[in-house]
Amino acid sequence: MARYRYRGRDRHGAVVEGVLEGPSAEAVAERLLGEGLTPVAIEAEVTRAPRGDLLGRLFERGxxxxxxxxxxxxxxxxxxxxxxxxxxxxxxxxxxxxxxxxxxxxxxxxxxxxxxxxxxxxxxxxxxxxxxxxxxxxxxxxxxxxxxxxxxxxxxxxRERETRQRIRTAMRYPVIVLSAIAIAVFVINLFVIPAFSRVFAGFQMELPWATRVLLAVSAFFTAWWPHLLVAAAVAVAGLRRYVATEAGRLRWDRLKLHLPVVGSIILRATLARFARSFALCQRSGVPLLATLTAVARAVDNRFVEGRILAMREGVERGDTLTRTARATGLFTPLVIQMVAVGEETGAVDDMLAEVADFYEREVDYELKYLSDAIEPILIVAVGVMVLILALGVFLPMWELTSLARRG
Structure with a gap:
């Protein structure tokens, strides 16, 4: 039989946790009820046997x-x-x-x-x-x-796959442009500017400040680029390790929701997933507390998950779904009103399906105009890079030409 970790409340309302064996979660729930405990959450413990050799596990794709x-x-x-x-x-x-x-x-x-x-x-x-x-x-x-x-x-x-594909398609253009800019900066600093520096060394004149700054940056990149690559790799590995922790994942998921331009898209997509999953569970007949527990893990965001679990705790205390949803601070007044109507009419699943459609339409709208919002930023970045190169590389050549004409 499988082992199930449970959490429940006794007759006095105290939280009780433990592990029981049973053929199913329903059997464990019946046993807990027979012992005078009200089950709140029942989860199957995962016991996995080792699979294959180490090399096979390293390259195994889920x-x-x-x-x-x-x-x-x-x-x-x-x-x-x-x-x-x-x-x-x-x-x-x-x-x-x-x-x-x-x-x-x-x-x-x-x-x-x-x-x-x-x-x-x-x-x-x-x-x-x-x-x-x-x-x-x-x-x-x-x-x-x-x-x-x-x-x-x-x-x-x-539906989840379609949303991911739309987000991936919308982000493809800015990612390609930013990658091209990064490669161009790397090549210019390592190969182009050092060639110009040898030319500038023969000038019998004081170089402009923009050229001196450009040459100093290029010299730094040329001398330290292996160390910079190692430092970048260590920083990425350290960040991934930190995000893998519970506190790091919580902070990263919260930061994603506040990123410029894309943060609102991520938030709306997450709330659409929450509403769609909630409606699915309610239509399937899943109890409300079990629905909130399952949906909290389905949103794939620790910050939003914590807010949904807070909703579950409020419902356990006897609060309505509308009040607990308003207390999270995640939903707009329009959505709160739709949830309230659904709670009054007994059609929460239908109202949350409408909420999911509402958020998905907003995500589609923002994704369509994401390129229009990011394109000016990319143009400014490219323009700044070209301006720096023009001032640093061509300005001394123009001054040298002027001196030659005077001579």
Whole structure:
């Protein structure tokens, strides 16, 4: 049986945490209720066996979003056609092209053969299946609509892929331009300006201040460029290591939301993912507290996750969803009003689906005009670089020409 880490409250409201074994999360919840505890969160512990040699693990590529969408679509088609779940999983093991996904499906099939539920098997692979995915599948499994659960997740993942592709397409142009500028500065400082410095050394005249600054910067780059590359590599490695920590990830995710130009796009895309996931869980029948827990991990932003978990704590205390959402400071008054209407009419899922559509339209609008917003900044950067080169390189030549004409 699988091991589940739980968190609940006793009759006096005190928080109780621990680990229990059971065939499924539902069985653990029933056991906790029988002991007088109200479960708040139940998560499957992940126990992974070592896989293969070290070289194979280093170059192993995890399943991507496309593979997860394909798996969800295939499971929906097979279950809709009446194929037994174990036979469907075994068939996908034989046809999948990804070695990592094949191994995951084999472990899921083994778990199904040992009597575990589908959701419990998926929960043992959190690096592939998110808590949102597991929660929706668990509800579909209990309601006898497992095929619909896979279909809903396929639709959600496809929307996520489309949003990522739009953001990637919009950022392609500025990234290419900035990379070209960086390469040009590197080449000019290491090869072009040193050639001019030998020419300027023969001038019997005082060089302009712009030329002296340019030559000093070039000399610094020429003498220290290996050390600069090492320092840059160390800085990037240190930053990645810091971001991997909990405090570093929280600060980085908060900083991303306040970046100029792109910060608002990231925030709206994150809130669209939250609203879409929330609506999906509510339509699937996931309890509200479990929905907030699953959605908090699905947004992929530690700062927003903390705000959503604060919403869950407020709901646990008896506050309404509208008040807890307003307390986060993330949502606009229009969105808060839509959530309030949904709460009053009992159609929170429909209202949050509208909220998701609203944020996605805003993301599309900002992405369309992202190039228009970044292009002036890039033009100014290129203009400044050309101005510095013109003042530093050509100004002494013009002065030399003037001296020659006077002579």
């Amino acid at each position: 399943p991507g979003l496309d593979e997860l969408i394909l798996f969800s679509r295939q499971m929906y088609s097979l279950l809709k056609a009446g194929v037994p779940i174990l036979r469907a999983m075994r068939g996908l093991v034989e046809t999948t092209r990804s070695a990592r996904m094949r191994q995951v499906l084999e472990e899921i099939a083994e778990g199904l053969e040992s009597g575990r539920s589908v959701s419990a098997c998926l929960a043992r692979h959190p690096e592939v299946f998110s808590s949102l995915y597991v929660a929706v599948v668990a509800v579909g499994e209990n309601a006898g609509r497992l095929d619909e659960a896979f279909s809903q997740m396929a639709d959600t993942l496809e």
